[in-house]
Amino acid sequence: MVSHGSSPSLLEALSSDFLACKICLEQLQAPKTLPCLHTYCQDCLGQLADGSHIRCPECRETVPVPPEGVAAFKTNFFVNGLLDLVKARACGDLRAGKPACALCPLVGGTSAGGPATARCLDCADDLCQACADGHRCTRQTHTHRVVDLVGYRAGWYDEEARERQAAQCPQHPGEALRFLCQPCSQLLCRECRLDPHLDHPCLPLAEAVRARRPGLEELLAGVDSNLVELEAARRMEKEALARLREQAARVGTQVEEAAEGVLRALLAQKQEVLGQLRAHVEAAEEAARERLAELEGREQVARAAAAFARRVLSLGREAEILSLEGAIAQRLRQLQGCPWAPGPAPCLLPQLELHPGLLDKNCHLLQLSFEEQQPQKDGGKDGPGTQGGEESQSRREDAPKTERQGGVQPQARDGAQTPKEEKAQTTREDRVQTLEENRAQIPHEDGGPQPHRGGRPNKKKKFKGRLKSISREPSPALGPNLDGSGLLPRPIFSCSFPTRMPGDKRSPRITGLCPFGPREILVADEQNRALKCFSLNGDYKGTVPVPEGCSPCSVAALQSAVAFSAGARLYLISPDGEVQWRRALSLSQASHAVAALPSGDRVAVSVAGHVEVYNMEGSLATRFIPGGKASRGLRALVFLTTSPQGHFVGSDWQQNSVVICDGLGQVVGEYKGPGLHGCQPGSVSVDKKGYIFLTLREVNKVVILDPKGSLLGDFLTAYHGLEKPRVTTMVDGRYLVVSLSNGTIHVFRVRFPDS
Numbered sequence: 001m002v003s004h005g006s007s008p009s010l011l012e013a014l015s016s017d018f019l020a021c022k023i024c025l026e027q028l029q030a031p032k033t034l035p036c037l038h039t040y041c042q043d044c045l046g047q048l049a050d051g052s053h054i055r056c057p058e059c060r061e062t063v064p065v066p067p068e069g070v071a072a073f074k075t076n077f078f079v080n081g082l083l084d085l086v087k088a089r090a091c092g093d094l095r096a097g098k099p100a101c102a103l104c105p106l107v108g109g110t111s112a113g114g115p116a117t118a119r120c121l122d123c124a125d126d127l128c129q130a131c132a133d134g135h136r137c138t139r140q141t142h143t144h145r146v147v148d149l150v151g152y153r154a155g156w157y158d159e160e161a162r163e164r165q166a167a168q169c170p171q172h173p174g175e176a177l178r179f180l181c182q183p184c185s186q187l188l189c190r191e192c193r194l195d196p197h198l199d200h201p202c203l204p205l206a207e208a209v210r211a212r213r214p215g216l217e218e219l220l221a222g223v224d225s226n227l228v229e230l231e232a233a234r235r236m237e238k239e240a241l242a243r244l245r246e247q248a249a250r251v252g253t254q255v256e257e258a259a260e261g262v263l264r265a266l267l268a269q270k271q272e273v274l275g276q277l278r279a280h281v282e283a284a285e286e287a288a289r290e291r292l293a294e295l296e297g298r299e300q301v302a303r304a305a306a307a308f309a310r311r312v313l314s315l316g317r318e319a320e321i322l323s324l325e326g327a328i329a330q331r332l333r334q335l336q337g338c339p340w341a342p343g344p345a346p347c348l349l350p351q352l353e354l355h356p357g358l359l360d361k362n363c364h365l366l367q368l369s370f371e372e373q374q375p376q377k378d379g380g381k382d383g384p385g386t387q388g389g390e391e392s393q394s395r396r397e398d399a400p401k402t403e404r405q406g407g408v409q410p411q412a413r414d415g416a417q418t419p420k421e422e423k424a425q426t427t428r429e430d431r432v433q434t435l436e437e438n439r440a441q442i443p444h445e446d447g448g449p450q451p452h453r454g455g456r457p458n459k460k461k462k463f464k465g466r467l468k469s470i471s472r473e474p475s476p477a478l479g480p481n482l483d484g485s486g487l488l489p490r491p492i493f494s495c496s497f498p499t500r501m502p503g504d505k506r507s508p509r510i511t512g513l514c515p516f517g518p519r520e521i522l523v524a525d526e527q528n529r530a531l532k533c534f535s536l537n538g539d540y541k542g543t544v545p546v547p548e549g550c551s552p553c554s555v556a557a558l559q560s561a562v563a564f565s566a567g568a569r570l571y572l573i574s575p576d577g578e579v580q581w582r583r584a585l586s587l588s589q590a591s592h593a594v595a596a597l598p599s600g601d602r603v604a605v606s607v608a609g610h611v612e613v614y615n616m617e618g619s620l621a622t623r624f625i626p627g628g629k630a631s632r633g634l635r636a637l638v639f640l641t642t643s644p645q646g647h648f649v650g651s652d653w654q655q656n657s658v659v660i661c662d663g664l665g666q667v668v669g670e671y672k673g674p675g676l677h678g679c680q681p682g683s684v685s686v687d688k689k690g691y692i693f694l695t696l697r698e699v700n701k702v703v704i705l706d707p708k709g710s711l712l713g714d715f716l717t718a719y720h721g722l723e724k725p726r727v728t729t730m731v732d733g734r735y736l737v738v739s740l741s742n743g744t745i746h747v748f749r750v751r752f753p754d755s
Contacts (some may be wrong), residue, residue: 010283019082023057025610025625031080032073034467036061039079045070061614077167077187099149101128103135119152121145123158129487180208180455201405206332245698252718255366262365277350284347302335437657488704489691491716491748494735497538499743504528506745512555512564513729514596521729521737523745524552524564531555531562536735536747545577554640556596556603561616563603565592570605581618593650603649610646611665624665626650643686645707650679658684658694660709669709679700683726686731687750695725695738702738723744 021028030042038058040048048054049070054063066072099116102125116126120135122144127135147157150748167187169175179202186207189195202209214319309328312321357363499508505528512524514531520541523532529551533541544562546552550571555564561580563572570592572585584590586596588607593606597613601748602621605611610625626637626648637650637659646663647668657672658681690707693715702716702724716722716738724741730750731737738746 012130031076033076034063035071037717039076042070058214099133102126103131117149118146119149125641142423188408258366265345295458305331305335326463353722358531391722466523488712492751494747494749495538496746499523510739511553512737514557514726515731516554516557521731522554526551526553531691544575547579554592554594559600563594565594593640595640597642598644598646606640626659626661626665627667628665639683641684641686643690644688645690649684649686649692651684653680658709671705671709671711673711675703675711683728685728687730693728693736697724
């Protein structure tokens with residue numbers, strides 16, 4: 001890393017984008033410097049001015065505009081000098097493709113000079129060989145430095161030319177600035193010195209610089225010291241954020257495991273209770289069947305005896321009745337004396353008894369405690385409070401385990417507790433004690449620890465301390481007339497498949513997705529330098545060959561061609577891998593998002609704050625800055641797509657928003673609200689109705705925005721199997737394809753309410 005005290009070289013200043021305006025992205029014209037030390041073109045500042053104020057596009061500082069207008073801002077003579085050096089090296093009068101001598105027309109009276117072969121660094125003139133020899137022989141110019149023109153154009157004498165360069169007075173053309181008026185702090189030429197500043201004490205520029213340089217260097221040293229502190233603070237902040245995310249991921253895993261454990265225990269109890277219910281019903285049915293068989297047998301015997309007696313009484317003769325009277329009477333008395341059951345045998349009816357905690361809305365099986373993170377010093381990771389943090393960490397790690405051990409156990413039939421119940425009861429008591437200890441460390445609303453009342457935690461306060469994790473936090477309220485109305489698209493899981501193929505040497509890193517034919521997708525695997533084709537069912541269809549050494553980043557399918565970005569280049573290739581054209585892109589951007597226009601004959605690419613659109617022949621069709629040159633700041637579109645309405649939708653990491661532009665670059669919608677959960681917006685996809693599907697990788701979500709950029713709600717969350725989603729694409733307007741960081745692809749069908 002270059003130290004803050006190192007000085008940049010002149011070559012770096014000339015070759016970098018230091019001389020480019022950050023508003024129009026062109027070379028600076030009439031450079032003006034704002035009080036925040038950012039320099040822009042005077043015309044660009046005029047377009048950016050909002051009444052009496054200007055907001056710097058880079059640092060966002062609001063600067064008052066002088067009463068005379070933006071022209072009254074300080075002229076950056078330093079940048080002007082560098083621009084003069086660049087222009088002198090690159091420009092000049094040409095004749096037959098060669099620079100012409102600047103003195104020949106003055107000496108010989110001809111309209112054009114001879115071919116120049118040298119340059120005077122003091123006069124800043126190109127000279128032919130004869131004029132160069134004479135230039136060295138005159139009294140006034142014999143000390144001038146005359147150098148070879150070829151070497152000068154190659155930049156060999158930039159440092160020397162810079163030393164001999166003089167700033168020109170804006171009021172008196174041709175006069176160099178030579179003095180500094182001390183009371184006015186104004187640079188003066190000889191003409192300015194003799195008129196209004198005649199009575200003011202003035203110093204030559206060299207003497208003034210020697211007097212003022214120590215003060216500036218002292219201030220610069222102070223800023224360098226501040227930069228070191230800021231860098232250390234930034235590093236500590238990043239480390240704290242990394243620890244927070246790591247701990248959040250760990251706790252999220254623990255929550256998942258604890259919930260799964262509770263669900264497993266609950267399902268086990270469900271199976272056990274249902275088994276008991278089935279066994280009880282089967283036993284009762286068997287006993288009832290035996291009783292029914294016995295009752296039916298007795299009923300048949302009684303009916304037969306009664307029928308026989310009725311026949312004898314109704315059809316028999318007197319002698320016959322009297323002869324059978326004794327036997328019939330004995331049988332009927334015998335049947336009457338049988339013990340008949342007055343009703344059904346007692347049957348035990350099952351009743352379900354729920355644990356009171358399941359019916360209590362304020363009972364939370366899972367709960368978080370929060371403690372203040374102790375800052376770690378630079379001397380090492382072991383600092384004050386480390387031991388306490390480890391104990392708290394151990395306590396937090398044990399909590400889900402305790403939850404699993406403390407699951408609800410079946411109650412013994414005799415009312416006594418089984419050994420498992422005694423162990424679970426002890427574990428639950430330990431868990432309650434641990435939660436109370438942790439809850440005591442949560443800051444109360446008045447700044448102190450939360451007290452216990454009557455030995456029991458306050459349920460309302462406990463509810464306020466519930467889980468608000470970044471991976472489980474719900475999105476803000478839905479848009480009007482959409483909350484709970486069922487008007488939002490809903491996901492229907494279709495399939496999931498890996499993208500790693502037998503020939504891959506590394507684990508896939510998917511950086512781009514796009515539709516590729518009917519119900520097929522093209523996957524850009526940057527790690528394995530391949531463009532892979534899959535069906536929506538996960539069938540591998542082969543690859544689209546890419547040039548050797550290329551690592552495809554973003555990809556888009558056009559009419560009979562494929563466009564992709566790799567490094568700082570944009571490629572258009574045929575499906576069989578033949579390169580049709582390539583274009584160089586800006587080196588200042590690590591990756592470039594690529595998207596096909598709905599017509600299929602043009603491709604858009606994000607380049608250093610603006611969007612370039614190329615046709616199939618590789619010609620630049622249009623180029624625009626989202627929001628125009630007068631937009632309030634630069635944009636960095638890391639992800640880009642297009643909508644069926646012809647709009648461009650991008651994830652702007654500079655403004656931390658989702659921006660929607662028309663074909664001319666005018667912003668028609670933008671979202672930067674709380675629905676982003678403080679995350680940088682990720683991949684964007686648009687369905688056939690214009691709904692925008694935005695990926696939030698840090699919180700494992702895909703949210704929906706309407707075509708104007710208003711948040712509608714969550715579409716996919718971690719409960720749909722999302723784990724660090726990376727890139728998405730929409731196929732046929734109704735299939736959302738999501739790639740995960742581990743190389744897995746999930747396919748969801750988007751179901752519309754009217755479908």
